[in-house]
Amino acid sequence: MKSAAEHREFVDLVEALRAAQDTITGASPPEDVARKAREGLEEVTRLLAPFTVSEAEQLAGYLITEPGHAQALAPVLHVDESSTEHVRGRLVLGRYYLGGNGAAHGGSIPLFFDDVLGRLANDGGRGTSRTAYLHVNYRKITPVGQELRVEAHVDRVEGRKRFVVGTIHDPEGDLTVDAEGLFVALRPGQP
Ligand SMILES: CCCCCCCCCCCCCCCC(=O)SCCNC(=O)CCNC(=O)[C@H](O)C(C)(C)COP(=O)(O)OP(=O)(O)OC[C@H]1O[C@@H](n2cnc3c(N)ncnc32)[C@H](O)[C@@H]1OP(=O)(O)O
Numbered sequence: 001m002k003s004a005a006e007h008r009e010f011v012d013l014v015e016a017l018r019a020a021q022d023t024i025t026g027a028s029p030p031e032d033v034a035r036k037a038r039e040g041l042e043e044v045t046r047l048l049a050p051f052t053v054s055e056a057e058q059l060a061g062y063l064i065t066e067p068g069h070a071q072a073l074a075p076v077l078h079v080d081e082s083s084t085e086h087v088r089g090r091l092v093l094g095r096y097y098l099g100g101n102g103a104a105h106g107g108s109i110p111l112f113f114d115d116v117l118g119r120l121a122n123d124g125g126r127g128t129s130r131t132a133y134l135h136v137n138y139r140k141i142t143p144v145g146q147e148l149r150v151e152a153h154v155d156r157v158e159g160r161k162r163f164v165v166g167t168i169h170d171p172e173g174d175l176t177v178d179a180e181g182l183f184v185a186l187r188p189g190q191p
Helices: 004-026 029-051 107-121
Strands: 078-082 088-091 096-100 127-137 147-158 161-169 175-185
Touching: 078 107, 088 107, 107 127, 107 147, 107 161, 107 175
Parallel strands: none
Antiparallel strands: 078 088, 088 147, 127 175, 147 161, 161 175
16 A cells, blocks of 8 residues: 655646635636746646656655545545544535536536545455446535535445445435445456
């Protein structure tokens, strides 16, 4: 397991990237400010490009003790309570995940659940599995910028099949989304 303690600056870099994603998404800057911001981002790319590594050495997504696992793609679950069978926590979807009219983009929710349910599917010594399907029911809009409650647990395991379910509730306590994922354990040598 890669150690977040040895890569604190990288963890902070990814947090800064998340903040930049939210800020860029919500900004309507004058042209000169947009150009300056672009030049800053291009400088970041120039600085980091020489340090590109193979997938096996990659840090993003693999610093698993960090909220968000140092990966800027999926929304971050802040875990309050967890076991190998369940997890409870909080989620705030930033401006980056806005779809429209204050509601989260519909694609951001399965992205979130693939990560959360997938990690549970693989936890508890169950080993690596892949998403076979992810069924998401949108019951009410999921608001951005507000603290949401998340719960997920392993529903059942049938041979190689792991069924994992999860919910999101808004600050009023209303269910906004429920989801079920089927994760199939990989056979030896299966990519
Ligand atoms: C991942 C490693 C990263 C490591 C990083 C470290 C961090 C670690 C945490 C990562 C947390 C994120 C986790 C994300 C995980 C992905 O997002 S993976 C990417 C998205 N998923 C994919 O690309 C999967 C593509 N599909 C496949 O590879 C294969 O179709 C599968 C899913 C492995 C299944 O194929 P298979 O192994 O040949 O299985 P097969 O024998 O066909 O089926 C087995 C059983 O499942 C059932 N089944 C299969 N598919 C379906 C389906 N769609 N519907 C219903 N039943 C189905 C079959 O009917 C069968 O049932 P039984 O007959 O046994 O009752």
